[in-house]
Amino acid sequence: MTNQTMKNTPTPEKTKIDTIEINITNVCNLRCKACSHFSWLLPQVHPPTEQILESIRLWSHKIGVKTARLQGGEPTLHPGFERILECVHEAFNNPKIEIWTNGTTLPQMANIPFEKYNAMFHISEHFDITVPDGIPVVRIIDRRKHNLRYHIIDGKPKPIIASARGKCKCWVKTLQNYQLWHCAVLPFIAGYFRDIYKCEYKPATLDFSQEQLRQWLSQRNGLLESSACDVCNVLVTNNYVQALQAKC
DSSP states (O other): OHHHHEEEEEEOOEEEEEEEEEEEESSSSSOOOOOOOTTTSSSOOOOOOHHHHHEEEHHHHTTEEEEEEEEEOGGGGTTTHHHHHHHHHHHSSOOOEEEEEEEEEEETTTTTTTTTTTTEEEEEEEEOOOTTTTOEEEEEEEESSEEEEEETTTTEEEEEOHHHHHHHOOOOOEEEEEEEEEESSEEEEEEEETTTTEEEEEEOHHHHOHHHHHHHHGGGGGGGGGGGHHHHHOEEEEEHHHHHHHHH
8 A cells, every 4th residue: 555545545533432441550558348449359569551551552543532530449559650641641632531549649649730631639538638739639529428339237248239220320431451341340350350250241452443342332231231240230249259359
């Protein structure tokens, strides 16, 4: 193919996604047992910064996003946190960036130019947090009043009945391990713990065409057919939790 032909070949329009989560670490300094991202069960290891940056850049050629959430674990603990923040800002062309944090590391964040990156914090407050001047905060969620996903009674997880939850309301896609997932829980169930919790779910990969990607995105309403969604609709049993703990 000549250079002129390449110039005249239309580029497929990027698939538009309103919001994505980017899980940049499993490491957390609190590791709450109600964590929807299973931080308390997972090995406390940061993925390599270059791997995260490459994944973001590659997906930015396929999707356009309005909002990107940096999550973990505790995302601010990742040693490449500011480089990742800058990469998201540049790769996705200045999206709104939400940093979901427990707030404990905010005093160490004062020198990062968050306004430059169009970034603001969402704080999951587990105890009183003092927000330093100059740190942009969009909201504070008091986790002492609201469990993330599970009911914890006498230190043990208790089922959330599917009929009480109704239809799945999860709509934020998650970018992790070079793959795109329909929600934040699926990478852990279908990825880390596939051998424990049998799951047929398959994420979107970088070799998807734009048409395949859009078809994949449209499967959201059928996800309740997936066994992985039982984790949200009926909470994991104590035996399941013990199996995860043994694996980790």
